Amino acid sequence: MAVDLSVQIGALTLANPLIAASGCFGYGVEYAEAVDLSTLGGVAVKGLFLKEREGHPPERIVETPSGMLNAIGLQGIGVHRFVREKLPELRRLRATVIVNICGSTLDEYVELARVLSDAEGVAALELNISCPNIKEGGITFGCSLHGTFDVVSAVKKVTPLPVIPKLTPNVTDVASFARASEEAGADAVSLVNTFLAMAIDVETRRPRLSNIVGGLSGPAIRPIAVRMVYECRRAVKIPVIGMGGIATARDALEFIIAGATAVQVGTANFVDPFIWGKLLDGLTEYMRRHEIARIADLVGTIDTTSREKQWISS
Amino acid sequence: MLVDVEARVIRNTRLSPDYNVIALAAPDIAAATQPGQFVMVKSGRGGDPLLRRPFSVFEVLRSNNRVDGLTLLSKRIGVTTRILFDAVEGDTISCLGPLGRPFEPVDPPAEAWMVAGGVGLAPFATLGEALLARGTKTTLFYGARTGAELFYLDWFRSRRIRLVLATEDGSIGDRARVTAPLERELRAFESRIPNPESRPAADVMVYACGPEPMLEAVAHVAARFGRQSQVSVERVMGCGMGGCYSCVIPVRDGAEQTRPAHYVRSCIAGPVFRGDEIAWA
Numbered sequence: 001m002a003v004d005l006s007v008q009i010g011a012l013t014l015a016n017p018l019i020a021a022s023g024c025f026g027y028g029v030e031y032a033e034a035v036d037l038s039t040l041g042g043v044a045v046k047g048l049f050l051k052e053r054e055g056h057p058p059e060r061i062v063e064t065p066s067g068m069l070n071a072i073g074l075q076g077i078g079v080h081r082f083v084r085e086k087l088p089e090l091r092r093l094r095a096t097v098i099v100n101i102c103g104s105t106l107d108e109y110v111e112l113a114r115v116l117s118d119a120e121g122v123a124a125l126e127l128n129i130s131c132p133n134i135k136e137g138g139i140t141f142g143c144s145l146h147g148t149f150d151v152v153s154a155v156k157k158v159t160p161l162p163v164i165p166k167l168t169p170n171v172t173d174v175a176s177f178a179r180a181s182e183e184a185g186a187d188a189v190s191l192v193n194t195f196l197a198m199a200i201d202v203e204t205r206r207p208r209l210s211n212i213v214g215g216l217s218g219p220a221i222r223p224i225a226v227r228m229v230y231e232c233r234r235a236v237k238i239p240v241i242g243m244g245g246i247a248t249a250r251d252a253l254e255f256i257i258a259g260a261t262a263v264q265v266g267t268a269n270f271v272d273p274f275i276w277g278k279l280l281d282g283l284t285e286y287m288r289r290h291e292i293a294r295i296a297d298l299v300g301t302i303d304t305t306s307r308e309k310q311w312i313s314s
Numbered sequence: 315m316l317v318d319v320e321a322r323v324i325r326n327t328r329l330s331p332d333y334n335v336i337a338l339a340a341p342d343i344a345a346a347t348q349p350g351q352f353v354m355v356k357s358g359r360g361g362d363p364l365l366r367r368p369f370s371v372f373e374v375l376r377s378n379n380r381v382d383g384l385t386l387l388s389k390r391i392g393v394t395t396r397i398l399f400d401a402v403e404g405d406t407i408s409c410l411g412p413l414g415r416p417f418e419p420v421d422p423p424a425e426a427w428m429v430a431g432g433v434g435l436a437p438f439a440t441l442g443e444a445l446l447a448r449g450t451k452t453t454l455f456y457g458a459r460t461g462a463e464l465f466y467l468d469w470f471r472s473r474r475i476r477l478v479l480a481t482e483d484g485s486i487g488d489r490a491r492v493t494a495p496l497e498r499e500l501r502a503f504e505s506r507i508p509n510p511e512s513r514p515a516a517d518v519m520v521y522a523c524g525p526e527p528m529l530e531a532v533a534h535v536a537a538r539f540g541r542q543s544q545v546s547v548e549r550v551m552g553c554g555m556g557g558c559y560s561c562v563i564p565v566r567d568g569a570e571q572t573r574p575a576h577y578v579r580s581c582i583a584g585p586v587f588r589g590d591e592i593a594w595a
Contacts, residue, residue, distance in 0.1 A: 023558075030556035030582065033316045046559070054577055061552050061560040066361030068552065072559045075577060219361055270365060270553035271356060273410070274318050 003287040004294040005280070007041070007261050009239050010162035010187030012124055014041035014096060017262040017295060018252070018279055021243055022047055022100035022126060022166070023072070024217075024266030027086040029093070034273035038094035039280070041262055045086070047100040047128045050108055050115075052078040062199050062208040067220030067245070068267055069197055071211035074102060074131060079112055083119045091121040100166065102128040102138050106154050109138075117159040125161050127151060130168030130193035131215070142168045142193075145180045152184035162187035164241065167232075169221075170196045174228045175235035182236040190241035190264065191232060192225045218267040219245040226258050233259020233300050247271070249282020259300040317342045321409040323401050324375075324383055329465050332390045333433070334399050337375060337383055340409045344384035347371045349419065349441035350546055350586045353411030354554040355386070357397035366410060367394040368551045368581070370436035370523070374443075387465075389433040413554045414585050417544055419444045420519040422451065428475075429455040429496055429532050431524025435465065437546055441521060442475050453478060455499075457492025457524075461485035493531045496520075500539040519544065520589070533589025543589030549580045556582040564593040 005016035020028065022044035028037055037043055055075025062069050077085065079101070090097050099122050101112040109127065116122045129142030129151060141147035148165060155163050165181045167174055169192040178189045194215025199208040207213075225244025232240050242260030246252050247268040255263045268275055283295065292298055321338035328334045343353060354366035375383040390399040401407065419441065420426055426445045428438045438454060445452045457480040458464050464486055470477055478495045479487030488495050503518060520543040522532040529545040536543040552558035562577035565587065575593030578584075 026555075026557045026559075034555070055559065055562070058560070058562060059550055060562070061550060061558065063363060063365055066364055068365060070552075070558070070560065075559050075562065218364055267364070270555075270558055272318065273316075273553070273555055273557075 001288050001291065001293070003284050003292070004296075005283060007239075007296050007299075009124065009164070009241070009262060012096075012162045012187075014262055015039070016041040016280060016283070017256065017260075018276060019044055019098065019241065019262055019264045020269060021264035021266030022098075022128070024269055027082065027090070028095055028097070029086060029089045031269075031273055032093055035276045036093075037090070040095070040276060042096040042098045042123065043090070044098040044100050044126055044264060045082070045090075046076055047074050047102045047131065048076050048079045048082055048112065049074065049102050050079055050111060052076065052081065057210045059208065059210055062214075064197075064199055064216065065220060067216050067218030069199055069209060069214040069216050070194070071209045071214035073211065079115050083115065087119055087121050096123045097121055098124045098126050098164070100126040100128050102131060106151060109151050110154050110158055113155045113159040113161075117161055122161060124187075125155065125159060125163050126190060127155060127163065127165040130166050139168065142177070143171055145176060148177050148180045149184040152181050152186045156185040164188045164190050166193055167191040168193045169224065169228055175231040178232040178236045178240070182238050186238060188239040188241055188261070189232060189236065190243065192221070192228055192244045195221055195224070217245065219247055219251075221245050222251060222254075226254055229255055229260050230258040230302065247275075249279050249286060252279060252283065253286055253298075256295065256298050257300070257302050259302070261296070261299050315342070315346055316411070316413070317346070318408065318410045319343065320406045321383075323403050323405045323407060325403055326401050328399070330462060332399075333463065333465060334388055334390070335372065335385050336388060336398050336401060336407070337385045338407055338409055339383045341381050341383060343409060343411045344371070344374045345381040347374060347384065347412040347440065348416035349444045350417035350437045351412040351414050352554070352585060353384075353386070353409050354413065354551070355394060355398070356408035356410075357394050357401070363393045365552055366408075366554065368413075368548070368554055368585075370546070371412065371440060372436045373439045387433060387436040410554065414581060415583065417441050417521055417546070417586050419448060420450055422449050423517075424450065425518050426450050426452045427455060427496070427499075427518055427520050428452065429492055429520060429522040429524070429528075431457050431492055431528040432459075432463065434522075434524030434528070434546075437523050438521070439466070439469065442470065442473060446473060446475070452476070455480070455492050455496050457481065459483065461487075491528070491531075492524075493528065493535055496532065497535045500535060500541065504539050517541070522546070522589070529589070530594040533592065533594065537590055544586050545589050545592070546585045547580050547587060547592070548585065551581055554581045563587070565591050566593050
């Protein structure tokens with residue numbers, strides 16, 4: 001049985017629902033030896049500011065049970081070097097490039113969107129309004145409904161590219177931020193970014209990260225992320241891109257059934273850079289077994305009404 | 315070529331209550347490994363530990379001229395190293411590699427001086443073999459807390475690698491940090507050169523692996539005597555592929571110590587750096 005894995009994010013068609021998550025895949029080119037980037041639904045590159053950034057001093061990550069805490073601080077080469085040095089290689093590798101952008105002001109987001117709209121080979125913009133690790137970054141937009149609305153509207157005015165705000169889970173009601181994004185014209189929302197968290201070395205009584213606090217990712221956060229995707233799916237009509245601790249095809253399916261049109265994989269790629277083929281095989285196997293021709297038909301099909309239908313006779 | 319393999323444990327040799335050498339059936343990785351490169355190891359299943367850990371390739375194993383595996387030198391400190399210490403023949407350990415920028419071996423008439431601190435011995439078996447294959451005269455300066463933690467001495471001796479040993483308790487060799495005999499020999503080497511101004515700096519290439527304060531001391535003492543150094547650093551790594559930006563180290567371009575330092579990823583720009591390239595704290 002032929003299966004159709006393609007999904008639609010606004011005007012953008014992805015070959016399949018698997019996207020490499022921003023901040024977990026460098027600029028994509030680092031992974032070209034492990035995976036043919038053109039086989040991924042998309043590659044969300046590391047968050048870019050207008051200018052180069054050094055990021056936080058080490059220690060930048062610490063492992064926690066079934067998860068990792070990071071406070072990298074958005075080290076990056078800046079948008080201009082990205083366009084010059086990385087984008088041509090990503091074009092050559094035929095990657096569907098989603099550029100994650102981050103600014104301290106509305107004007108910076110607008111300028112970033114302008115630069116990237118003029119560049120060749122950008123498929124969509126993901127607005128980083130949710131990085132928990134830097135004070136001056138977009139989190140101030142991402143934690144205010146007005147801020148979210150304003151930044152999405154401003155970027156939409158200057159770019160023909162699909163605009164995908166990436167939402168933080170560190171708010172009371174993430175679905176209201178999905179709604180604000182939709183009202184401002186967003187083509188999709190992606191969630192969740194990491195959960196603000198911390199870890200302490202009790203022997204030295206020092207924080208385990210130089211930044212004291214960081215963002216928690218990995219399988220530890222997955223059930224919370226699934227719940228948030230489910231809530232957002234019910235709140236908006238635009239596509240929801242789900243992420244948070246996906247490590248297997250079954251994990252990805254959980255998000256899709258909860259309402260994610262596409263999913264992003266981050267931390268698991270650190271553990272296994274060859275994960276992508278395994279995830280695609282797992283999705284295909286599931287669709288064949290359940291006789292689902294188009295994965296788009298599986299999105300949001302969670303059954304919350306019917307009860308257990310049959311008893312297993314013994 | 316990057317390979318991920320579920321490598322069978324061929325044997326596991328305990329060297330002390332903390333140190334072990336584990337042999338893994340990962341021939342494709344072993345055959346492609348250059349001295350100083352590392353593998354990312356995932357021991358255990360599931361979420362604990364979640365991430366891989368980096369290990370220098372210690373030995374490349376050969377039988378009948380065929381490469382059939384590699385070994386890792388490990389010191390039991392955390393979760394992964396405890397699993398490696400306890401592993402038994404037939405277990406499998408996921409092994410990704412080879413990764414990272416290797417050492418650059420020097421050719422004669424230059425000499426190679428390798429400086430190892432503790433588990434920092436790991437890259438010097440393969441580097442020593444590569445140097446000897448080039449006919450380069452090779453010395454290993456090797457320091458540990460105590461003589462019982464100096465391993466593989468006969469392995470190096472039998473390959474005609476000169477040993478200079480140091481222990482903190484004086485049980486074997488100098489009662490000193492390993493940098494003390496290194497400095498003494500660098501000074502003696504300099505005094506043998508009739509006119510230091512006329513000689514190229516590469517007469518001795520210093521290679522170092524061990525705790526970062528040791529690497530800094532080695533880089534400084536080498537520079538003080540006009541010798542180049544290559545040091546292998548170990549920072550907390552998430553992926554080993556350049557994806558996560560956790561293992562960064564501050565460097566300066568072109569050895570210009572006046573330039574501002576910037577962070578580079580030690581997994582792909584390193585783990586081997588020139589000693590004068592790192593902006594030491």
